[in-house]
Amino acid sequence: MKATDIRVPDYFHKVVDCQWACPAHTPVPEYIRLIAAGRHDDAYLVNWKSNVFPGILGRTCDRPCEPACRRGRVEENNEGKPEPVAICRLKRVAADNKDHDAVRARMPKPAAKKNGRRIACVGAGPSALTVARDLAPLGYHVTVFEAEHKGGGFMRTQVPRFRLPEEVIDEEVGFVLDLGVEFRGGTRIDSMRELLAQSYDAIFVGSGAPRGRDLDLPGRKEAAANIHIGLDWLASVYFEHIKSIGKRVIVLGGGNTAMDCCRSSRRLGGEDVKVIVRSGFEEMKASPWEKEDAMHEGIPILNYLVPKSFEHRDGKLIGMTFEKVRAERDAKGRRQLVPTGEPDAFFECDEVLIAVGQENAFPWIERDLGIAFDEWGLPNVDKATMQSTLPNVFFGGDAAFGPKNIIWAVAHGHEAAVSIDKMLGGENIHERPEPGVSLISQKMGIHEWSYDNDISNDQRYAVPWRDKEATLKSIKVEVELGFDASMAFHEAQRCLNCDVQTVFTKDACIECDACVDICPMDCISFTQNDDEAELRTHLTAPALNLVQSLYVSDALKTGRVMVKDEDVCLHCGLCAERCPTGAWDMRKFLLETTQAGPGCHKRTAQRTAA
């Protein structure tokens, strides 16, 4: 193998699994250390800079970081059940404990002087608010159009209050709008043509994927009064147009919206609430923890049942019939649902909530404006720049590529803001800015590091819940209480500090094997070089996780090379402590994605500006 070039930002970025997995590339270990130190304001601001909504995401994020977390892998085949660090809920700790005024004082101020450029954002969801946050302090005049009276979009109207209190949304939407953003609530954009005619310099569409999919089955029309589209129903619950539901409820669908529907039903009078999905329990789209939360509230999830018809009597829904199926692979290896041949299942119910997916809908964008759409009705959007086929119109969030989640919407917003800033600065928006990277030694003394390298053996802490009796009585009572100070500290200590990198200096190495002997995870080997596939098999411990890199040095004095498997390194720094010559050092790798502003412009442009 060729020697690893650690100057390439991606190399160490990949080692920080959580940050790499996060669409917004939040420097996770950095803020977790700050939480452990009780520096909640600092932790909040590290988050706020990357993901704009720490308090909201700390309760609702899809947390792609957690399945990626190295802690889950290193606990494998050790004691207990392997679990990642509770990254998402630690984020909430920072948001809950920060000082509102202090963090606000450290946020950017509204631009003193406007630059004369006008940007329109359609929708006030996470992607559009991110665009506004990134551009307004730079002097852009950003106008956010929102059909509802308050900002927040899906986060406010569809995510139920028992998961996300309204104050949290008000606070974090407020932080953005206070940056000198013009907010036009209660203003629905009905025509892109008319919006274009107002000659904004750029338009960002962050209108979400607002249409819930319907299920056209026999009986749908006749029993319509008792059948609701989940997304619309959740919004009606939020606006308090709906305050109760029948005692027996069936929720169709296996996504997170279905989980919100069933749990909301339990709080509005539903006593016998069940979720019924077509496919298997394992294949459900809902996050595992959301399924667990629903089941914890006494909601069974029945699988392999394909809805067949709505049964009704005298115009009133009485139940639903399902066909029983099982999963089978066909000749081509594709998974298919095949009827089992058993008699159909009938479940009595008073109301049905349909949560079988959501769709993008752009009836307000005229198709002759130069904005191209594909066969599924999605706009043609560049994945890197978020630009549509009409150069000054950008898309982000669910509006761009269909339903995803909040953190992806934020990431899209950042990219779109960079594109808009570059485009209006006359630059090629396809040249994306490099991230800001630093790599700094953490050595403080012979055996002292500026991070806590003593590895915690604790198992993951569960977030305490409010009593079930209390939470099921009201839809507005938040279920999770959040970590207290002690739990937050101990959970934060489970973080391995993967951003503190093991950096090897070949010329200092005397090949004494001290690092090999001390490494608790057998990550380090000194061996003859070979091609990667071969090398992976004859290391101190086999490197079986192919997505994790091998760190390979140039040839040492004996002709061998140092090979380190990054997969399950604890970043405990013992290799560096045991190294007699300082060939190993622990250095903190901090990567910050470059957002809109001077940093995203070409160097020459920056120099001229200076």
Added chain:
Amino acid sequence: MTYIAKPKLHHPTLACNAIGFRRRDYEGKISTLCAGCGHDSISAAIIQACWELDIEPHRVAKLSGIGCSSKTPDYFLGQSHGFNTVHGRMPSVLTGANLANRDLLYLGVSGDGDSASIGIGQFVHAIRRGVNMVYIVENNGVYGLTKGQFSATADQGSKSKKGVVNSDSPLDLVGLAMQLGATYVARGFSGDKKQLVPLIKGAITHKGAAFIDVISPCVAFNNHAGSTKSYEYVREHNEAVNRLDFIDVRAEITVDYAEGEIVDVTQHDGSIVRLRKLSADFNAHDRVKAMNYVHAAQAKGEVVTGLLYVDPDAHDLHEHFNTTEVPINRLGAQELNPGAETLAKINNSLR
């Protein structure tokens, strides 16, 4: 040296041996030696060898004297018996323990100061008597704990860290061991575990006095230019006479080698030490020739490593003494003190 304990977490693929232990279970406390000390690598090799041989930790007794090397038994086999003796007196305590309980595996760990200076008298007699043990000397040619004076194994003409040239003749522990009748004599290097681990495994399964001299560089006081016990010097002058493969009793023996001379040495317990000859004119079965070979190489400044001499049919102290098969510490009062009548009978037989 590190201040924090080695984390308990281990690699997910780390396997259990036949008695259900992982390699990490054979570790001891965190080492307090200097970072980069060769001794820590030897500890790691002992851990590896014991894990591979499925050794029950409670069947091992670790004995040592005083010095950096003699501290190391604290850093491996944390669940075994241990005894830290007075300086240089490990061999006699080990001999006594062995006489009392012949069923344990005796691991004597010592250094060049402990064995070649203050304890040389003890060392030679334990070897002479053929005590069934593994005697490891962690040899760095320097008194590390007292900041770098030459030890008795430092080569004549080698330089101290301060630049002083050693004028005394070195004591050759390997030569002594062979001459005094050790039946398994090897030399290893702490920087080459591929060679060292099988050497230790062979010594553990050998019945009789097994002696391993392990060159173990002292990074603090003896790893500079002019030293003959530095990582660099040993690597440059290492002449391995053979490569060892240790073959377990249970393993199926397959012969898949074509060329080069291979000698299989069947040990007392049925396990096999397979010697892959690297030097054509070296014979590990001939004590006198091996001694000559090692001395000739030494005169040229080479460090001969590998299994230097082995007698698989060796006898140990208990056979020499014709002691009871049942360990003495398990005999009852009746057997140990057969009474005045028996004593009179014995006395009479001697008159």
